[in-house]
Amino acid sequence: MDKEAIIRLERVFLEDLKGGSLREITLSIYPGEIYVLTGPTEADKVTFLNLCLGLIKPQEGEILVGGYDFKRATYHQLIDYRRKLQISYMAYPPALISNRSILSNLLLPLEYHFPKGNHLKRTKELLALLGLSKYEDKLPFELSLEEKRLVELARALVSQPQIIFYRQPLENFDSFLQQKIVKIIKQYSEEMSCTSIIVANHWLPFIPIAHRFGILDQGKLIYCGSPEELYASNEPPVQQFINIQKTIS
Amino acid sequence: MNLIIQIGNKILESLKNINQIIQLLVDAVISLFYLQKSSLRANMNVLFSQIRFTGINALPLVNKLALLLGIVVIIQAATYLPKIGASDYIGSIITLVIIRELGPLMVAFIVIGRSGTAIATELCSMKINHEINALEVMGINPYQFIIIPRLLGVAISVFCLVVYFDVIALGGGYLVSYLKIKLPLIAFMSGLKQSLALKDLILSGVKGLLFGFTIATIGCYQGLIIKGSLTEIPQAATKTVVRSISTIFFFNSLLAFIFYYS
Numbered sequence: 184m185d186k187e188a189i190i191r192l193e194r195v196f197l198e199d200l201k202g203g204s205l206r207e208i209t210l211s212i213y214p215g216e217i218y219v220l221t222g223p224t225e226a227d228k229v230t231f232l233n234l235c236l237g238l239i240k241p242q243e244g245e246i247l248v249g250g251y252d253f254k255r256a257t258y259h260q261l262i263d264y265r266r267k268l269q270i271s272y273m274a275y276p277p278a279l280i281s282n283r284s285i286l287s288n289l290l291l292p293l294e295y296h297f298p299k300g301n302h303l304k305r306t307k308e309l310l311a312l313l314g315l316s317k318y319e320d321k322l323p324f325e326l327s328l329e330e331k332r333l334v335e336l337a338r339a340l341v342s343q344p345q346i347i348f349y350r351q352p353l354e355n356f357d358s359f360l361q362q363k364i365v366k367i368i369k370q371y372s373e374e375m376s377c378t379s380i381i382v383a384n385h386w387l388p389f390i391p392i393a394h395r396f397g398i399l400d401q402g403k404l405i406y407c408g409s410p411e412e413l414y415a416s417n418e419p420p421v422q423q424f425i426n427i428q429k430t431i432s
Numbered sequence: 433m434n435l436i437i438q439i440g441n442k443i444l445e446s447l448k449n450i451n452q453i454i455q456l457l458v459d460a461v462i463s464l465f466y467l468q469k470s471s472l473r474a475n476m477n478v479l480f481s482q483i484r485f486t487g488i489n490a491l492p493l494v495n496k497l498a499l500l501l502g503i504v505v506i507i508q509a510a511t512y513l514p515k516i517g518a519s520d521y522i523g524s525i526i527t528l529v530i531i532r533e534l535g536p537l538m539v540a541f542i543v544i545g546r547s548g549t550a551i552a553t554e555l556c557s558m559k560i561n562h563e564i565n566a567l568e569v570m571g572i573n574p575y576q577f578i579i580i581p582r583l584l585g586v587a588i589s590v591f592c593l594v595v596y597f598d599v600i601a602l603g604g605g606y607l608v609s610y611l612k613i614k615l616p617l618i619a620f621m622s623g624l625k626q627s628l629a630l631k632d633l634i635l636s637g638v639k640g641l642l643f644g645f646t647i648a649t650i651g652c653y654q655g656l657i658i659k660g661s662l663t664e665i666p667q668a669a670t671k672t673v674v675r676s677i678s679t680i681f682f683f684n685s686l687l688a689f690i691f692y693y694s
Contacts, residue, residue, distance in 0.1 A: 236569055258459070259573065263466050266571025278566035281557065292570045295474045295577070342570075 523623020555655025
């Protein structure tokens with residue numbers, strides 16, 4: 184296994200209380216990579232995401248994120264590791280802090296970890312880029328689901344993280360916004376040299392920007408490789424999944 | 433037999449709750465070892481906003497209740513004590529009743545109703561909306577950012593409100609004493625001075641801090657233990673009120689025993 188991987192999963196096995204499970208997953212994700220994980224419904228993609236975020240722990244196997252052992256870390260150590268690794272997350276459904284304005288939600292990770300700096304300018308620029316400037320003084324409950332999702336995206340990007348996790352980043356958006364979001368993910372990934380892990384049902388829009396795709400099915404990683412290799416794969420489950428997705432699209 | 437099993441289950445449940453509350457406080461202390469200098473300002477902002485909500489915003493209500501309580505106590509005392517030639521004891525009555533007992537208890541009730549329930553319901557909705565998970569993922573420790581500022585904020589606020597309540601109640605009490613029996617200020621103050629010992633003031637302060645800390649701890653605990661259903665929110669608020677009142681009465685009796693029994 185490559186020592187330079189920023190996320191390393193080694194023969195991970197888990198069954199969580201909510202019925203999610205991962206079986207024998209071995210995977211390395213490298214710095215600066217855009218990795219898209221997809222799969223059918225009930226494939227346990229969210230379980231994979233929660234595992235990489237340290238919100239759940241494997242029963243067997245190892246998970247290292249940025250060299251930190253997420254399996255053996257305590258609750259407080261995990262939070263500290265996330266701070267040191269500068270992890271951010273675009274949640275789904277949105278999880279904005281309800282008693283803070285949109286601007287304050289975006290400023291929170293910046294002011295908490297880096298009290299000095301011109302955060303306001305950077306935050307307002309990002310809000311303008313996503314067309315959210317007019318909402319900056321509003322509270323989250325005053326926004327539509329689509330707008331809240333855009334604010335989530337802005338919050339994930341604003342602190343210039345090293346690793347960004349996206350959960351269903353294209354859900355609830357029209358095709359115009361979907362294209363815009365894909366471009367923004369690519370732009371920020373290159374500008375900040377950050378690692379992007381995208382968990383999505385709609386994976387086709389990510390083909391131009393993804394370095395690798397993974398397909399998860401019932402807790403098993405049935406495919407992992409480049410987009411070109413994905414189409415060339417002769418594996419029946421992979422072909423079946425691709426055909427279904429093309430039909431839906 | 434069933435009754436014994438039910439009592440046993442109740443005791444076990446109470447012990448489990450106490451254990452979880454202790455765990456919450458232990459986690460809050462452990463989180464301090466991971467506290468970064470950079471996050472102090474953000475945490476202090478949460479502390480100040482808690483003090484503003486629990487302490488400053490409660491002042492109008494405390495004003496009314498303290499004044500009315502002081503008046504009622506003195507009306508009762510001023511009606512009865514002169515009949516037995518004990519008018520000089522009016523100051524003592526207010527010390528005994530308000531500073532030692534009713535002041536801290538009344539403030540605690542106000543804060544339970546306003547802040548204890550608010551903390552519990554706020555944390556419930558934060559948990560249901562995955563806001564606490566969002567903080568954890570951003571590297572923001574919820575114990576540093578949510579729990580500790582609330583524990584300290586409510587404790588400091590209740591302490592200050594108790595002092596304020598006592599002063600207003602004494603003022604209201606004196607006003608009625610003067611109007612009803614023309615009690616001179618010197619006589620009122622002298623009665624107060626004679627009956628008021630240093631340990632009364634210390635006890636009043638200790639009660640303020642302890643009650644505030646208890647209310648915030650129970651509010652945070654009830655807010656964080658919910659599993660994720662909206663119907664749990666009103667239940668958490670009710671449990672916060674009931675458990676805070678019973679715990680505060682327990683601590684009140686314990687302190688009276690420690691300070692005055694010997």
